[in-house]
Amino acid sequence: MALEVGIVGLPNSGKTTLFNALTRAGAEITAYTSVSEKPNLGMAPIADDRLVPLGKIEASRKVTPAAIRVLDVPGTGAALLGNLRSVDAILAVVDGFSPEPDPQSDRETLRLELLFADRDHVGKRRERVARDAKSGKPEPRAELVELDALAAHLDAGGAIGDYAGVVPEALEPLTVKPLIEIVNGPEGVDAKLEAELAELPEEEAAAYREGPSALEDVVHRLFSSLDLITFFTVGDTEARAWTLARGESALDAAAAIHTDIARGFIRCEVIAAADLIEHGSRAEVAKRGLQRLEGKEYVVQAGDVLNVRFNV
Ligand SMILES: Nc1nc2c(ncn2[C@@H]2O[C@H](COP(=O)(O)OP(=O)(O)O)[C@@H](O)[C@H]2O)c(=O)[nH]1
Ligand SMILES: [Mg+2]
Numbered sequence: 001m002a003l004e005v006g007i008v009g010l011p012n013s014g015k016t017t018l019f020n021a022l023t024r025a026g027a028e029i030t031a032y033t034s035v036s037e038k039p040n041l042g043m044a045p046i047a048d049d050r051l052v053p054l055g056k057i058e059a060s061r062k063v064t065p066a067a068i069r070v071l072d073v074p075g076t077g078a079a080l081l082g083n084l085r086s087v088d089a090i091l092a093v094v095d096g097f098s099p100e101p102d103p104q105s106d107r108e109t110l111r112l113e114l115l116f117a118d119r120d121h122v123g124k125r126r127e128r129v130a131r132d133a134k135s136g137k138p139e140p141r142a143e144l145v146e147l148d149a150l151a152a153h154l155d156a157g158g159a160i161g162d163y164a165g166v167v168p169e170a171l172e173p174l175t176v177k178p179l180i181e182i183v184n185g186p187e188g189v190d191a192k193l194e195a196e197l198a199e200l201p202e203e204e205a206a207a208y209r210e211g212p213s214a215l216e217d218v219v220h221r222l223f224s225s226l227d228l229i230t231f232f233t234v235g236d237t238e239a240r241a242w243t244l245a246r247g248e249s250a251l252d253a254a255a256a257i258h259t260d261i262a263r264g265f266i267r268c269e270v271i272a273a274a275d276l277i278e279h280g281s282r283a284e285v286a287k288r289g290l291q292r293l294e295g296k297e298y299v300v301q302a303g304d305v306l307n308v309r310f311n312v
Contacts, residue, residue: 002043003243004069005222006084008114009093010106011075014184014191016040018093019072021194021215027072039083040072046219046230048241053277054232054305055239066230066241068222076113078120085121085172089180089226091218096185097192103183118173119154125171126151143168178225182218189214229302232273233257244300251296254308264310268294273303 007015016029023042045065055063071087073080084090092110094103126147132140146166153163160173167173184191194215197205205213222228227246231253232239242256250270255262271282275290285291300306 002067002069003089003226003228004071004087005089005091006071006073006087007091007093008073008076008081008084008110009184010095010110010113012098013093013095013106014097015072015074015093017195018091018182018184018189018191019070021191021198022068022070022218024198026199039074039080040070042070043067044070044219046241046243047213047216048230050232050273050277050303051239051241054234054273057276057280057282058234058236058239060234060236060239062238064238064240066243068219068243076110076117078117081114081117081174082121084174087177089178089222090174091222092179092181093191094181094183096183096188097190101185107181114174115159118160118175121173122147122151122154122160122171125168143170180218180221180225189218229300231300231303232305233307234276234305235307246302248300249296250294250298250300250306250308253300253306254310257308260312261308261310264312265296266309266311268296268298268309269307270294270298271305272301273305276305 007019009015016027019025019040019042020027020029022044025040025042027040027042045067048065051063051065054060071084073083092107094106094110095101096103126144129140129144129147133144146168149165150160150163150167153165154160159175160167161176182189182191194213197208197213200208228243229246230241231244232241234240242253244253244256250268251262251265254265254268270292271285271290275285276282279285279288279290282291
């Protein structure tokens with residue numbers, strides 16, 4: 001399952017513009033929130049400057065960056081925000097570009113919208129579970145007890161994030177997800193500029209910018225808040241980057257590539273991408289003793305190039 005992030009923000013804060021910048025999907029931008037607006041779903045490639053040099057070394061026919069699923073929901077109603085329950089993290093867009101932006105006030109409004117959406121969700125789930133509990137089954141009755149206690153905490157002005165009791169797992173509250181704030185404007189991430197640059201060929205966009213893309217910073221913040229790492233697979237067909245949670249094993253990495261590869265896992269050759277790029281070939285890296293053979297339990301390190309030996 002690819003990592004998934006949801007974009008939230010007040011109307012016209014630039015959510016869809018940021019979505020386009022991240023995914024290059026060219027979704028329609030409207031100055032007003034129209035009722036016909038649908039959630040946008042796309043994949044955002046993650047730039048990594050090691051990928052092309054790695055592909056050159058193995059003469060890979062294709063270079064594939066790692067990607068994140070991005071979901072852009074219009075508006076902040078509880079039902080719409082409910083589409084975000086399964087995301088791993090939230091990107092909160094705050095207007096920093098309009099003539100008199102007020103990020104502090106927008107941030108607070110958005111925080112309350114998320115709180116409200118969670119409260120609404122707890123109430124709805126409580127109603128449903130209460131109906132199920134009438135059947136006398138033990139699970140809904142137990143969850144109802146938990147939900148009643150949580151609802152009382154929320155009614156008393158508390159938030160899910162500061163609740164000391166048990167939060168039923170199925171609830172997936174929005175307010176406890178990692179949240180990365182993006183101020184959209186010249187002082188933060190200029191989403192409109194980035195969306196325009198995303199339409200240009202890579203080199204032209206790079207030439208236009210003075211430094212790295214502001215979107216790279218967004219991705220870095222996402223990586224650090226979710227504690228993710230990148231690993232690579234490099235062969236003649238494809239050089240590819242993948243994401244993994246820090247601490248996950250070579251077997252987890254294999255499963256991210258393909259379930260068959262995980263099932264037939266034998267061993268895994270490991271080289272640091274920096275070593276492969278520096279020495280220019282697997283043979284040269286091996287000669288220097290910089291290639292290792294690891295088992296399923298090996299904890300993958302950021303920047304590892306993995307070659308899983310498997311049989312099916
Ligand atoms: N000047 C400027 N305009 C922006 C920026 N981001 C969005 N806009 C404009 O603000 C309006 C609303 O943007 P949109 O992405 O549709 O906002 P959403 O309602 O949050 O999805 C559009 O007219 C955009 O062109 C920005 O960074 N700078
Ligand atoms: Mg929009």
